[in-house]
Amino acid sequence: MEPDLVATELNGISETYGKVTETVGRFVVGNEPLIEMIYIGMLSEGHILLEGVPGTAKTVIAKTIALLSGCDFSRIQCAVDMQPADIVGVRIYDPERRDFVLRKGPIFSNFILIDEMNRVSPRTQSAFIEAMSERQATIDGALHRFSSPFFVVATQNPYEFEGTFPLIEAQKDRFMFSARLDYLDAENELEIIRRESTGFLDWENYSTEVSPVLSPARIGRFIRAVRAVRVEEPVLQYIRDIVLATRNHTDIWLGASPRASIALVRGGKALAALHGRAYVIPDDIKQVAHLALPHRLVIRREADLGGVTAHEVTDEILAAVEVQ
Incomplete structure (x- = not known):
């Protein structure tokens, strides 16, 4: 386009x-x-x-x-x-x-x-x-x-x-x-x-x-306009690091799938478009991550019994992962 x-x-x-x-x-x-x-x-x-x-x-x-x-x-x-x-x-x-x-x-x-x-x-x-x-x-x-x-x-x-x-x-x-x-x-x-x-x-x-x-x-x-929104390499790497962090977290038994990565890219583009931008910023990814990740995470039984939730783990990951 x-x-x-x-x-x-x-x-x-x-x-x-x-x-x-x-x-x-x-x-x-x-x-x-x-x-x-x-x-x-x-x-x-x-x-x-x-x-x-x-x-x-x-x-x-x-x-x-x-x-x-x-x-x-x-x-x-x-x-x-x-x-x-x-x-x-x-x-x-x-x-x-x-x-x-x-x-x-x-x-x-x-x-x-x-x-x-x-x-x-x-x-x-x-x-x-x-x-x-x-x-x-x-x-x-x-x-x-x-x-x-x-x-x-x-x-x-x-x-x-x-x-x-x-x-x-x-x-x-x-x-x-x-x-x-x-x-x-x-x-x-x-x-x-x-x-x-x-x-x-x-x-x-x-x-x-x-x-x-x-x-x-x-x-x-x-x-089609949303598909044309740009995602620069540092933001793509930021998405990768967030998804990989879900797979290596001690409280998570099953981390986010590649569909989560796709959801972050597409959702970030749509949110940027909603705000009138033709490019994605890290804050777009952070906002979309709260919607795309928690339902995909399976918390370990011992963590679940301790009251740990997928939303809390998502917040922890987003606080720890930085844009390179």
Whole structure:
């Protein structure tokens, strides 16, 4: 992409983000970091995993951004008895055609919301792996590719809750970014109460007023502009050193995979573009690392019993690793 076109698209990325935050903020209280994460995830061609107790606006934010994206949207509400065919689809016999025809599942959309993903069994969770990693589905031996863009936002409840299954490590690694949502503070909780008392929290009315600010074609242009953002050699080495530090830390049993390195590069580019820059700085990588690393780290049992968390280890690594 030509430099002038890149500059134009970078301006569009920042301007559109302002519209997204303003529109979402009319209905959702707080959660600005989550809105930013979903937006840069979309520009990075990566998927998002949101963990939190019920009622923390995970689903509402994802649905609102899906409306603003102008893309085809599907919601998959997970349940214990769900089968892989319920997700990717199945071939059924059509008496009129006297042949089997494909009935595509909800995964064949641009923007997918997978609600309470850890309520399905590991066998059914595995149905998402090919789709999220390769943007395709294999049904009865036939390969079916998805249209672009293809973006997944999945939510999960903490696995201590009844009727849930921990996500398998291979599944978690397919998510570029992850975040855990907590309850709002006292002032934001009061703002929710005020809005409800005045009728502002009516989803039916709000959703009919939301107009798309993006389109699949425009998202494609933004993605190409993000790819053109520069990452200089010292920053690339900084990413390498962070990832290697996760593999050598005494409290970590399984460190970050090469997908984490890719997530840091792509996420850093998207964050730089969001701020109108055509180059990545170390602070971009530090911010993205808090989203890209913790869900990929497996803490040693003895450290876990001692209360050590993946987020604390990530902070420790970022404090220790310096740009060369």
